[in-house]
Amino acid sequence: MHHFMLANLLTEPVGVAHYMAVGAVLFVCGVLCMALKRNALGVLMGIELVLNGANLNFIAFGSRFLRGEGQGLGLDGPLMALFVIVLAAAEAAVALAIVLNFYNNYDSVDIDRADQLQG
Amino acid sequence: MGDGIYWPTFFFLLFSALACGFALAVVFSRNVVRMAFYLVMSLASTAGLFFLAGEDFVGAMQLMIYVGGTLVLLIFGVMLTSQKQFVEMKTPAGQWIVGLVTGCALVALLWMAAFETPQWQPISRAEAEAVAVQPTATPIGVALTNGRVDQLDQPDETLRGGMSSYLLPFEIVSVHLLVVLIGAAYLARAKRRSPSAAAPG
Amino acid sequence: MDSSWLPTLLALAWLTPLASFVFILFFGKHAGPHGRFAGTVATGAIVFSCVLSFVAMFGAWLPNNELPEAHHGDHAAGGDHDEHAEDGEHADEADHETFIRPAASPFLLASSGGDRGTISLVADTAEGEGDSAEHHIAPNGKPPAVYGVFYNLVTFGKLKLDISYYIDALTVTMFCVVTLIASCVHFYAIGYMHDELHEPYTDHEVTLTDGTHLVRKGRFYRFFQYLSLFCFSMLGIVIAGNLAMAFVFWELVGICSYFLIGFYIERHSASTAANKAFIVNRVGDFGMLIGMMALWSSLGTFAFGDTQNDQGEVTEPGMFSVLRTEENHYALAPTESMEVEGARVVGEGEEGESSHAGQWLLLIAGVGVFCGCVGKSAQFPLHVWLPDAMEGPTPVSALVHSATMVAAGVYLTGRVYPIFTPEALLVIAVIGCITLFVAATIAITALDIKRVLAYSTVSQLGYMMLALGIGGWSAGIFHLITHACFKGLLFMCSGSVIHAVHTNDMSYMGGLRKKMPITAYTMLVGCLAIIGAGIPTSMYGLSGYYSKDAIIEQAWSFAGANRGNPLLSILLIAPVIGAAITAFYMFRLWYMTFAGEPRDHHRYDHAHESPRVMTMPLVVLAVCAIAIGWSVPGTNLSITSLLEQAQPVGTTPGAEGVLAENLVVPAEQLSHVKAVKIPAGWAAFSAAAFGVLLATIIYLWRMLNPAEIRDSFKPLYAFLWNKWYFDELYDLIFVKPTHWISGLIAKFDRGIIDGIIHGTAATAKAAASIVSNVGDRTLVDGTVNAFANRTWDFGLMLRRLQTGSLRTYVLAIAMGTWITYMLVSFIMVARGTG
Secondary structure: OOOOOOOOOOOOOOOOHHHHHHHHHHHHHHHHHHHHOOOOHHHHHHHHHHHHHHHHHHHHHHHHHHHHOOOOOOOOHHHHHHHHHHHHHHHHHHHHHHHHHHHHHHOEEEEEHOOOOOO | OOOOOOHHHHHHHHHHHHHHHHHHHHOOEEEHHHHHHHHHHHHHHHHHHHHHHHHHHHHHHHHHHHHHHHHHHHHHHHHHHHHHHHHHOOHHHHHHHHHHHHHHHHHHHHHHHHHHOHHHHOHHEEEEHHHHOOOOHHHHHHHHHHHOOOOOOOOOHHHHHHHHHOOHHHHHHHHHHHHHHHHHHHHHHOOOOOOOOOOOO | OOOOOHHHHHHHHHHHHHHHHHOOOOOOOOEEEEEOOOOOOOOHHHHHHHHHHHHHHHHHHHOOOOOOOOOHHHHOOOOOHHHHHHHHHHHHHHHHHHHHOOOOOOOOOOOOOOOOOOEEEEEEHHHHHHOOOOOOOOOOOOEEEEEEEEEEEEEEEEEEEEEEEEHHHHHHHHHHHHHHHHHHHHHHHHHHHHHHOOOEEEEEEEEEOOEEEEEOOOOHHHHHHHHHHHHHHHHHHHHOHHHHHHHHHHHHHHHHHHHHHOOOOHHHHHHHHHHHHHHHHHHHHHHHHHHHHHHHHHHHOOOOOEEEEOOOEEEEEHHHHHHHOOOOOOOOOOOHHHHHHHHHHOOOOOOOOOOOOHHHHHHHHHHHHHHHHHOOOOOOHHOOHHHHHHHHHHHHHHHHHOOOOHHHHHHHHHHHHOOOOOHHHHHHHHHHHHHHHHHHHHHHHOOOOHHHHHHHHHHHHHHHHHHOOOOHHHHHHHHHHHHHHHHHHHHHHHHHHHHHHHOEHHHOOOOOOOOOOOHHHHHHHHHHHOOOOOOOOOEEEEEHHHHHHHHHEEEEHHHHHOOHHHHHHHHHHHHHHHHHHHHHHHHHHHHHHHOOOOOOOHHHHOOOOOOOHHHHHHHHHHHEEEEEEEEOOOOOOOHHHHHOOOOOOOOOEEEEEEOOOEEEEOOOHHOOHHHHHHHHHHHHHHHHHHHHHHHHHHHHHHOHHHHHHHHHHHHHHHHHHHHHHHHHHHHHHHHHHHHHHHHHHHHHHHHHHHHHHHHHHHHHHHHHHHHHHHHHHHHHHHHHHHHHHHHHHHHHHHHHHHHOOOOHHHHHHHHHHHHHHHHHHHHHHHHOOE
16 A cells, blocks of 8 residues: 555655545534534534535546546536535525524524424 | 656645645634634635646636635624624533544544545556646536537447536526525515514624 | 573572572561661562573573564664565565465455556455465474473372473563563662551551551561562463463462552452452463363373483473474374363264364363463453552552563463464454453543553553464564563552652642653653554554554454454454553543642642652663664564564464364464555554544643533443443352352251241232232233333433434434444445455
């Protein structure tokens, strides 16, 4: 497993795996934000991070520079990424509206207070 | 065997360190205003990674829509709700432990999956340097209307034509955005306040 | 000196502590004021032993026995790196060609994909050679050893009981390690036991009925008397040339630990702890006796080595030679007599099918002998005595936990290693694995500084047993030796702290770094060594780095070789998780004791660094803890190469199960392949780093409040705080029933006649009530009610799952993903599709 060796880390190109590793970190950071932030806006930021982690993977799968000429997903990668970006924008708008509504009704952005579904 | 530093790798390391570092800062920061700032930095570094992968159009969109649009929206939200008691809220320590352990387990799993899949390993330096730089905006635009410049060699007739293009999803997303716009405006519009809730500033 | 000097030198080194014991026994009380010179005599004796051991090592052993090329080449930090690295390359190429069963992660996702076939060794070989069972590592012959008889005690028919010696590289190494650490402990004890020189001595822990403290005579000399006997017994086990002699000294070690743990015999806790240690060890020794009987009845000998006549011909072959004959290429095979004896136990096989009677007998013998080691080395069912054993004075704990008592179990397991069948090895590995995990979790919650260390000892012993059980003979023994150094160091540091603040409770410590810098930083070295600090995949690190990585590599290799049986990959997962937990509790201990603000200002103000006689041994051991894993620059002399020289006969190629068919114990050489070494090294490193980070976040930076965490995990905390309820369990299973049965018998005696008369009446009454109760109320009503109640309870339970909290749901999703993935990969591996 030569990719772990530090010696050739700077002289050789990186691969899809490295992009996925970064994507994994962003994804897990996002999940942790969603799980650990009590501020509803923190949760929204977590969602943005999760989407970005996924986006990074799409880009890596589509990139010719990472998998060589003619390999990989081709245009499907960046197109998916674009859709994700656009949908994230839409999601942010709606989620923000919900948060503002919640704030208006409860006078708080503490997500732990939104527990009406408790059994 | 390499000869000298391969600069794209250097910048990959730089940008990925920035992206991961700021993402971690988002998790560990308690102040929601700082979190928003770190998030901007993290997303901007991710855009840098997009550029490095050769997808400059997506990278530009990331900067414009995400960093320019979505985050401004979020920061508006932060400002609208930033009463003192919400700027810093504490999470119980037990949840931190559970969260961190779960997170580390998940990262370990994903890394293992990433690095043990043979198809995802790096290509050689010669191969990487042989890849030609191509424009990316035009092919994406064409794919959104109805053609795939990267599928011209596709032997299957249907795939070469419309099947693999993105006209329909593009339309759906357009309508979706419109709906969202209206919906968000409807949800967030000023309502008569219920008498029980105290008036915010 | 030629090697004929070895027995003389080592026997002298072995008997000197005995002489010291005898001297102190008769004259100790009168040697100087309050027996002060007893300490000098005992220390002098053990230092003399130590010198003799090193003379034996460098003067008589090394010149006569050439060291093999170290396979841990990458680990050797000597002056000849390049050469080593090249050798490593060669070995790796050879591995590519010859070794089958490439070790791989048990979670390997896509070894079938391989369109870029060059990626890993795994992809290359997993398909090509599949499960073919042969491999090309030649089994090793007998390691160089000197065997002989000092004195024939008695001969009963065939049974000869000898005082004999069996000296190989392991014996000599153990002599050096044991005497070195014992010397440090002796010096340290002179300082630590200083209070005992006061006449009279007041024991503040013991309160008499009239409210005063116990006042008694000082027992300084007696302490050293026991220490000398302890060292003598331990060295006796190490030099022993046959199992019977080892057993005798085994028991002597037991009785010495009884004396020393119960040194403060007036304290109730100390006398109970001593009893507990002794009794629990008897349980294990019972198993050991069974094992010895099985061996003797079928082999007729206990000797480790072969008796030779003057012409060099073998007249009486020892146990190992009988079981692993040269004609059989040193593979383990039960003898004719074993088949016969075994058939009396398991019966003859079916027509044309072997009943494996000999294998079963060997398994019984192996597991039996291992039972003794379970008791001595505090392995899982019998681990309860060791944490209580810290009731003894701290130097004793240091000695018991590092070089003597508990080391004896691992040493004996390593010594009789050739008789273990793969199934017996599996038992050893599983016991070790359970031990290391259970003990590590208990150490998380302990507040008593010595208790944390005690559980960490149990956990590390589990690592050693695990390593031995999965085929890592030198990894396990190597860890025994490195562990002896750093655990001795850690215990003596804790003793130094206790000496300064007069309490064991870490919640009264804190900030002591400034008051006692030598103790603090030597202890930090010990902590770093025990978590295996080093630069991953390189050859630089503290001693624990080499040995712990070697164990994890072997576990990785084992899990790879047994991919058909995913349950066995727990033997890899547990030590990796255990490494994280180890790092967490060790640094928790260090931070709570030495970092931060003092929690008890009164104690802090009175704290002071210990006297020179106590800190010097700390420094010596700290140097050992750092460097004992290295090789001497310019040579290939290192502990690992010495251990490879002592590799037990026929064990290099690993083994394959006979009774358990799919079991494979991989050869230890396979764990040095890069494809194993690098991921295993990173796994060990990141686990330890995670543990240290968590401890730092909680106890140094104080970002999370420990008390809050404790409240969130209350049931788990209570479970760990009560040590998995082992003591309560044993009380319930063994102690209570004994009381109960004896009470029952007493009642039976007294009440038998009344019982019969009353019983007759009661029976008639009961019969009537059964009809009404059982028939109607219980059976009919009960069923309906029970059904309704269960449904109601289940509903209530489900209701609690629905917390309505968004964040809990997110966590549950993340955890669920992880668990699902793990389950699926387990199932895929189990069905052979992974």
